[in-house]
Amino acid sequence: MNRPLVGTLATAVLGAAALVGTVGTAHAAPQHVDRHKTKAVDFAGxxxxxxxxxxxxxxxxxxxxxxxxxxxxxxxxxxxxxxxxxxxxxxxxxxxxxxxxxxxxxxxxxxxxxxxxxxxxxxxxxxxxxxxxxxxxxxxxxxxxxxLATDHPAKGAGISVVSGYWKKIYSCNIDGFVPTLKEGDWTWKDSVRYTPQCQTIGGTSGSPVIDTTTGKVAAINNTGNEDGEKCTVNNPCEVDESGNVTVHKGINYAQETYGxxxxxxxxxxxxxxxxxxxxxxxxxxxx
Missing domain, CATH: 2.40.10 (Thrombin, subunit H)
Incomplete structure (x- = not known):
């Protein structure tokens, strides 16, 4: 998890997790959305x-x-x-x-x-x-x-992860969707996988993930694989619809909010x- 920060920065304890949605894989952008236009994203809200x-x-x-x-x-x-x-x-x-x-x-x-x-x-x-x-x-x-958006986010969509704690914006794209994401005792459904550019850290937990085309919240930032371990705390693993387990060290995730x-x-x-x-x-x- 992109762990929450406790106490001072010197004693930071990081942590994060996921959000809701129905299980899915390849999702296309709604036809009425023009993905060539983008909205400026800032910290307001x-x-x-x-x-x-x-x-x-x-x-x-x-x-x-x-x-x-x-x-x-x-x-x-x-x-x-x-x-x-x-x-x-x-x-x-x-x-x-x-x-x-x-x-x-x-x-x-x-x-x-x-x-x-x-x-x-x-x-x-x-x-x-x-x-x-x-x-x-x-x-x-x-x-x-x-x-909050009411449509399932789209693969390839441009997103901004806006951290009020760090006063920092991370920009990347939705790389894809994970049917099941497991971390320690917790299991999350239909998670959003970021492209590598979004290197979120502890304290970014809970950041809104804003679709840069619609300006609406598509997901909520929550976790990432820090050490390359499999399915342990701070090292979530992906489980596909056939039960195959995959680990992506250094890749971060969010949970959908459209539901x-x-x-x-x-x-x-x-x-x-x-x-x-x-x-x-x-x-x-x-x-």
Whole structure:
């Protein structure tokens, strides 16, 4: 995992993980997207956590007066990494996030009221609900949220991984998709593999992966193979649809986010029973 940073840089403990999507391999760009045009990507809408990166995100149905949501990795939770199969829902939180402007300057801080959803199963995501609305954040800081895409990302698409923690942008392309990515006790589905140019590091965990054509969030940065080991912590391995295991030392990964909007309804309220929602459910609600 692109491990979260704990304490000072001298005592950094790195860590990361994945996100949701249906298993797939070769995905073409939607016909209505012109891949020859690109949008400038900056830090507006991103945040820095105490140990990771993140972003203020909205669903396509989110309204200005809805409580703003902040997205990061599940392994970045202040309560520690969720175990395999564990799902966190509606957990009180007072975590604060440093809001950045387009040039990575500090604007101020916003605070969470709860962890709306978090897991490291099938994906690696945490979504915090804050005490501020999108309209309040825009009025006070001039910052709009990043929008989550609802289409599966495309192979070859240009992407920017925007780290609020390091105030750095990594640019590369989507090299392909991994049916199953295994790391330690965790397993993630339909992960995004970067081309080698995106050399993400600890602290970049939770960074939004922005499609440079649409300007929307296509995935969330989470992990990479550091030492060439197979399926161990910080050394994820790829498992194809036939069960073959492959290791790519130095290659980094993200988890798709296009399925998340189907799990949030009116008022940005989480609804894991909504039609089309595939996020893992807490054990007590599984059927």
């Amino acid at each position: 991103t945040v820095a956590l105490s140990n990771c990166s993140g972003s203020i995100v909205k669903m396509p149905t989110s309204q200005p007066n809805d409580p703003a949501l902040v997205m990061s990795n599940g392994h970045c939770l202040e309560s520690g990494m969720p175990g395999a199969g564990e799902v966190v829902v509606d957990q009180p939180s007072s975590r604060s996030f440093t809001l950045l402007d387009k040039s990575a300057g500090t604007l101020g801080r916003i605070k969470a009221t709860k962890v709306a959803y978090a897991t490291m199963t099938d994906t690696d995501v945490s979504i915090y609900q804050t005490g501020s609305t999108y309209a309040q954040i825009e009025q006070k800081y001039g910052i709009k949220p990043l929008e 998340i909007p189907k799990c949030f309804g009116v008022g940005n309220k989480l609804d894991l029973s909504a039609e089309g929602c595939t996020l893992p459910k807490p054990a007590a609600t599984r059927r």
